[in-house]
Amino acid sequence: MSLADATAAELLAAFAARTASPVDAVQACLDRIAEVDTHLNAVLVLLAEPALAAARQSEKRWTDGTARPLEGVPFGLKDIVATAGITTTGGSALFKDAVPGTDAALTGRLTGAGGILLAKLHTFEFACGGAENRTFGRCHNPWDVDRTTGGSSSGSGAAVAAGEVPLAIGTDTGGSIRLPAAYCGITGLKATYGRVPRHGVMGLSWTLDHAGPMTRSVADAARMLGVIAGRDDRDPTSSRRAVPDYVAALAQPVAGMTVGRARGWFEAVLQPEVLTSYEAALADLAGAGVRVVDVELPDVDLWDVAAWTVMYAEALSYHQHHVYDVENRDAMGAGLLAGGPYVQTVDYLRGLRYRRIAQGQLEAAMAGVDALVTPGAVSTAPALDDIATTGDSASWLISATRTSIPFNYTGNPGLCVPTGLAADGMPASLQFVGRPHDESTILALGQAYQTVTDHHLARPAVPAGA
């Protein structure tokens, strides 16, 4: 196996055993990027020389016994995450040449833990999702380059799936970590609102935005979350709670746990192949000793409309100075921003106030279960052209985020894991939803699932269809 296909845990084990070095790992990723990225367009900025220099420093740390938790592991950042001295475009022509003076909090935490920043990764303008990016071009799904990666963490999904980097950061306002994870067959974790500080991350909707890991395994997501989680005073909404040992939590036994299957809203419009994959995944979980019971969440349609009401209002408020030139913005961003002026103040406030009602409903539904399960997405990755030719692309986004945005709204953590290829040859996914600040339980469930299945080990024959 190429080092480019290894997980972070495998790389760290190889570094410790001196069977591979950080320079080997960085070089393997660079070779893979050179091989496939012309077909994917996941990488916006490649940092080859600084990464190789950092890898040489990491080798010294492995030699002198001062290796840190991610020592020598390459990673990528969605290009809305600030990097000092390195362009951070927000996926937009408006910021094509913008160079921040300081790192985002999570950039500093990853490099401070020994991670090696290898690439800034594709995203849609202002992290709005869609199919097109007029400034940087389309990003393509490694499983079928004619299909979307999902978004807006498009480059993160493609790069991790294709072996360009083992770890990436995504952000998630309505599903932008979990959708590309589902569409690209990788693991994606949106932690509890406030668990990961957002200082230095371009916003879209301040009460819905999250940042988190996109990886090839649950174990890597746990390791990465342990590095980036925790209070940062520059983000007043970041949690002061202590950061648990998420890697240790992976060993928590799941036999005897109960997960609640929320049907209704979450399964009403599933692509049949996705439902088949989902049912099989639940059977695998049951085989691991996890009891699956039905739970009722009858008002999720209200959570959904409340979430979108909040997002339209907050996105327009935040990007107010960009909307005057909206016809020069990309389609999805333009659609989202142009949908904002009609949200009435009283509805925005109701959307905020109803959030606590939704949280109470979820709390009641989760009484007696350890976590919820839903499909990771309602379909496999659609064709890029199908999204691009949909005149009302924002409506497509509303449909695509059906299983994800409810938990941006409530703030609960959601973990997507791949459940194998559907009949159309594209990845399908399962989402675990935990109680707030109980990432440990959903990580343990995900780890158990990846212990009894091997779907997370599947790699695309990049670039399929090119």
Added chain:
Amino acid sequence: MSDPDNFRWMAAEQGLTFTLERYAAALTLHAGMRDALLRLRQVPLSFLDPTEPDSALVWLENGGRS
């Protein structure tokens, strides 16, 4: 439900002007959410609980316990 003229007026109130296609797309989008929004407006909410964003953040910080 608003019509395209009302949408133009509401956007203009904020100094914004869009193409006709953009208004039409926004109208479609909001029309799709209309029924759920009307139901949301009917949900009774008390004066002090919830107060936002504080009460939602407290619930999260308490690990999802009311």
